[in-house]
Amino acid sequence: MENNRMNPNKPKDNKQKMFRFNFYWMYGIILLLLAALYMTNDSAGTKEIGWTEFQKLAKENVFDKMVVYNKKNVVEATVKSDKIGVIFPGEKMSDSLSPKVYIKIPSADKFSDFYDNAVSENKIDTQVSFEEGDDTMWSFLISFGPIILFVLVWIFLMRRMSGGAGGGPGGVFSVGKAKAQLFDKDNNPKVTFKDVAGLAGAKQEVEEIVSFLKNPSKYTELGGKIPKGALLVGPPGTGKTLLAKAVAGEANVPFFSLSGSDFVEMFVGVGASRVRDLFRQAKEKAPCIVFIDEIDAVGRARGKNANMNSNDERENTLNQLLTEMDGFGSNSGVIILAATNRADILDKALLRAGRFDRQIHVELPDLNERKEIFGVHLRPIKIDDSVDAELLARQTPGFSGADIANVCNEAALIAARNNKKFVQKEDFMNAVDRIVGGLEKRTTVMTETERKRIAIHEAGHATISWKLEHANPLVKVTIVPRGKALGAAWYLPEERPITTREEMLDEMCSTLGGRAAEELYSGQISNGASNDLERVTKQAYAMVVYYGMSDKLPNINYYDSSGQEWGFTKPYSESTARIIDEEVQKIISEQYERAKKILAENTEGHNQLANVLLEREVIYREDVEHIFGKRPWASRSEEILEKENKDDKNDKNNPKEQTPAPETGEEAPKTEDDKS
Incomplete structure (x- = not known):
């Protein structure tokens, strides 16, 4: 009595376990029903008689044909249609049924x-025929084989629909279960x-969640009240997913991870069912974090879907997600993190x-953050003293964390390919260079005239960028084809939080230097400047339409940052479009004439650069400085470059650290591609 009082639910639990439903019972019941139907199908048209009675009926010519099975000593006799009443008196049977009788005979010889x-x-x-008799197993397979095959195929399809290895309770209904991957604190790397290097601002935001x-x-x-959800917004490869995992690792709580596309299915109602199941699991594991990557797959604005069906599965999934996020308590310990690069x-x-x-x-990492990211990815790589994280960070502007990881991995592969012990x-x-510009193509066949035209083009870029104050510092110029470009110029750009109109114009003038040099020194223009013209046109259009930097349309911005206001219509009239x-056209023409003027004033230096390029195929910053003299506008990037050049010159005196030929030396990522 005492035990029953202390644990009154124990008998009830045993009873529940005893009568717990198993979905495999359905398979057995269906198989038995099919077997019973098969066994009873012909029972109304068959009868077993004795040997004496058979002899009497056979002499009366009642049977149409008989089959003698030698091994079984059994005769199967088919009754004539007009003699059915003799054997089956008082029974109504169809003439097409062909009733049969079975007789156990003494032996085949006596028969x-x-x-x-x-x-x-x-x-x-x-008519009489003799047969050896069917094998019992073969008869069983012929009789029940199709039924068994049907049941097995049906079980296989149901298991595939359930999405799991076993049926278990729920069976086919597990298609509505959430497919979230659980990173538990006990069995997963933390x-x-x-x-997570860099992302100082983002980490400060999520530290409160931790x-x-x-x-x-x-x-x-x-x-x-803690915020119920936080949305990580940023370009691809910036570390949104990694930051979410770091939050779970720091908080030491379960972490559910899944993609927005995991909710989307062709079956109606499955997405909403998976949302409900996800939040049910999360509440059981609370406190925990639910991370939904690429949430724009289900979170797209309603009413803008091209699907004209009245019952849209994606919108139903979004409605259920909205309900669940606003349904659980504020202090339940379940926090939703989501990531997307399409917040608009x-x-x-x-x-x-x-x-x-x-x-x-x-956002994309700045200079200091890139330096920290390089520090993280350089840990497992064997490097020597020549590797400087700050220089690498300066030479990779606009690189995301994933791009930097790719650079480190590619560098290790290149070093291993050259049989080096250190990177x-x-x-x-x-x-x-490999990631930004592509692979070198030294096997490309070019005539001497084409090489000279490319050298003139690239020397034009180098000359104007050296003579303009706000142009990016030059690092290297080459006429070796790389990727889709027949030649390229590498720069080390300054990262400016604010860019002035004069700085933009200097960059445009430098970009147009290649086309201006072609016209000025060869008398003809080619399609090699297509990429330059594309960049200049986009920049000039942005100055007029987005930044309000034109004389006739000052202080006007036609850009919609939300992406939801103007749609497919232009926010200006046809007359404004003409302006x-x-x-x-005015901005581009002015900078083009300016580029030709600068080149005309430095014709001798430009020709020297072009000749050096033709001879060596690659020139560096010190070669340009030797021709034009030192730049009067020294920036922080140029100071870094000068320091590195001095270190390289000192290293040349040390045979242990001597570097290969110049064409595989320093490069910077920002290029002036010549042909797309």
């Missing part, structure tokens, strides 16, 4: 003797903020306060 006498004395016309998961009472005692197309209801309260912008600075420079075209 032969009886049949011969019956034919000679009673003149019967029954990622912390130490593994603090709440570790010590929620600190906030709840004062009446505060998300539904406004998803971004309102109470769902995704915060938008954390994860050196030149390997990283070659890796940057925009005129202003863009």
Whole structure:
């Protein structure tokens, strides 16, 4: 009695386990029903008779044909249609049923003797055939094989629909289960903020989430509520997913990870069912973090889908997600993190306060952050003293964290390909060139005239960039084809938070230097400047339409940052469009004439650069400085370059650290491609 009082639910639990439904029972029941139907199908048209009665009926010529099975000593006799009433008196049967009788005979020899006498004395016309008899297993397979095959195929299809290895409770209904991958704190490698370099602002935002998961009472005692969700927004490869894993690792809580496309299915209602199941699992594991990557797959703004069906599965999934995010309690310990690079197309209801309260912008890393990222990815790589993380960071502007990881991996592969024991600075420079410009194509066949035209073009870029104050510092110029370009110029750009009109014009003038040099020194222009013209046109259009830097349309911006206001219509009239075209043409023409003027004033230096390029195919910053003299506008990037050049000259005196030929030396990522 005492045990029953202390544990009153124990008998109830045993009873539940005893009668717990198993879906495999359905398979057995169906198989038995099919077997029963098969066994009872012909019972109304068959009968077993004795040997004596058979002899009497056979002499009366009742049977149409008989089959003798020698091994079984059994005769199967088919009754004539007009004699059915003799054997089955009072039973109504169809003529097409062909009733049969079975007789156990003494032996096949005695049956032969009886049949011969019956034919000679009673003149019967029954046809007789002899067979050895069917094998029992073979008969079973013929009878039940199709049924068994049907059941097995059906079980296979149901298991595939359930998405799991076993049926178990739920069976086919597990198609609505969430496909989230659980990273548990006990059996998965932990990622912390130490593994996330840079992203200082984003980490500061999510540290509060970590603090709440570790010590929620600190906030709840004062009446505060932790944000229910945080949306990580940024370009691809900036570390949004890695940052979410670091939050889970720092908080030491379960981490559910899945993609937005995991909710989308062709079956109606499956997406909403998976959303419900995901939040049910999350509440059971609370406190925990649910991370939905690429949430724009289900979070796209409603009403803008091209699907004309009245019942859109994606919108139903989004509606269920909105309900679940606004349904669980504020202090339940379940926090939703999501990542996307298309925040402009998300539904406004998803971004309102109470769902995704915060938008954390994860932008491309700046100079210092790139230096930290290089420090993380250089840890497992064997490098020597020539590798400088700051120089690598300066030579990779606009690179994301994923790009930097690719640079480090490519450098290690290049060093291994050259049988080196350490990865050196030149390997990283070659890796940057390989990623930005493509693979060198020294086998490309070019005539001497084409090489000279390319040298004139590239020397034009180098000359004007050296003579303009706000142009990016030159690092290297080459006429060796690389990727889709027949030649390229590498620069080390300054990262400016604000760019002035004069700086933009200097960059445009430098970009147009190649086309201006072709016209000025060869008397003809070619299609080699197509990439230059594309970049200049886009920059001039941005100055007029976005930045308000034109004389006729000052202080006007026609750009919609939200992407939802103007749609496919232009926010200006046809007359304004004509003015925009005129202003863009004016800016480009002015800078083109300016480039030709600068080249005309430095014809001798330009020709020397072109000749050196033809001779060596690659020239560096010190070669340009030797011809034109030192630049009066020294920037921080140029100081770094000068320091590196001095170190390289000192290293040349040390045979242990001597670098290869110049064409595999330093390069920088920003290029002036000549032909796309």
